[in-house]
Amino acid sequence: MTKYIGLYFIPLFFLACQSNVFDQMLRNDQELHKPQPGEWRFEHKENSQSLHDFRQSNFIRPDSKxxxxxxxxxxxxxxNDAQQLSLCxxxxxxxxxxxxxxxxxxxDTAxxxxxxxIGTDHQIQLLAPFILDSVLLPQLDSHAFCSMAITTQDLFPKPEWNYVFGLASFTNRVSVSSIYRFRDQPALNQIDNVCLLRLLKxxxxxxxxxxxxxxCQHAHCVMNGSNSLQxxxxxxxxxxxDCLQKLNSNIPLKIEERNIQLxxxxxxxxxxxxxxxxIPDSIAFAN
Ligand SMILES: [Zn+2]
Ligand SMILES: [Zn+2]
Known part of the structure; x- marks a missing residue:
């Protein structure tokens, strides 16, 4: 009987530590402002996703395979583009x-x-759905949880649209994003940090x-929707x-270590x- 005590004690202790970490982080979450016309949350009325909803959804998630x-x-x-990709x-x-x-x-001849x-600025534009269905999906590796194409060319989703920043099929776990419109400066002899930050986000x-x-509807977060570069x-x-707690329920994370590495x-x-x-999270974790 005694040998089972440890088995129960450790997970409970672990969960207690983890929830404490999220409580500490919660204090550093920054409230979202009231959405303005043109902004994502004004134009798209989306329901918020609870931790329970997230756990119940049947997405294919990273696993040992x-x-x-x-x-x-x-x-x-x-x-420099290649360097940005490697950093990403x-x-x-x-x-x-x-x-x-x-x-x-x-x-891109593929x-x-x-x-x-050819787009209105005489730039090459690639058809995003073709990239998802005919380039990424056929070569989705069995060890890949997801496959994400990053292209330097501009994208369009269908003939009547001018352009699109990116397109994804979440059920097929493939996506394509373009850095064509992310660039802040034409002179590319040094890393363009504005472009890099947009790519990372x-x-x-x-x-x-x-x-x-x-x-995300909870706070300022990388999972907030966006309608424009601005x-x-x-x-x-x-x-x-909130989102980190959901992620952690799927991929167990070493939260403090992750924060240090970021x-x-x-x-x-x-x-x-x-x-x-x-920084506020790292201060909270240290105390
Ligand atoms: Zn999104
Ligand atoms: Zn969030």
């Missing part, structure tokens, strides 16, 4: 605490002429959907306590705004 995030570059990448992969592996694998570049067009947000997280720039990199990543890459978002 499907444990990688695959990042697939499509298009022509400068040295490093970031996702810290953010989700599962391995991220960066694949070799796929040329998208046939009938599935591309978009990639972590889309992966969040892949694990079953809905748009709104994307205001979104936090931080996952709020801070190290942002400091190393001189990304000041997300550092300010995470």
């Amino acid at each position: 499907r444990k990688n995030i695959d990042l697939i570059p499509i298009g022509t990448f400068t040295l 992969c490093e970031y996702l592996s810290i953010f989700y605490q599962i391995p991220c694998r960066l694949s070799t570049v796929i040329s 998208i046939p002429t009938k599935n591309r067009r 978009t990639a972590s947000h889309e992966t969040g959907h892949m694990v079953g997280l809905h748009h 709104e994307l720039d205001q979104i936090f990199c931080r996952l709020c306590s 801070l190290q990543f942002f400091r190393k890459n001189h990304l000041e705004t997300p550092i300010q978002e995470l």
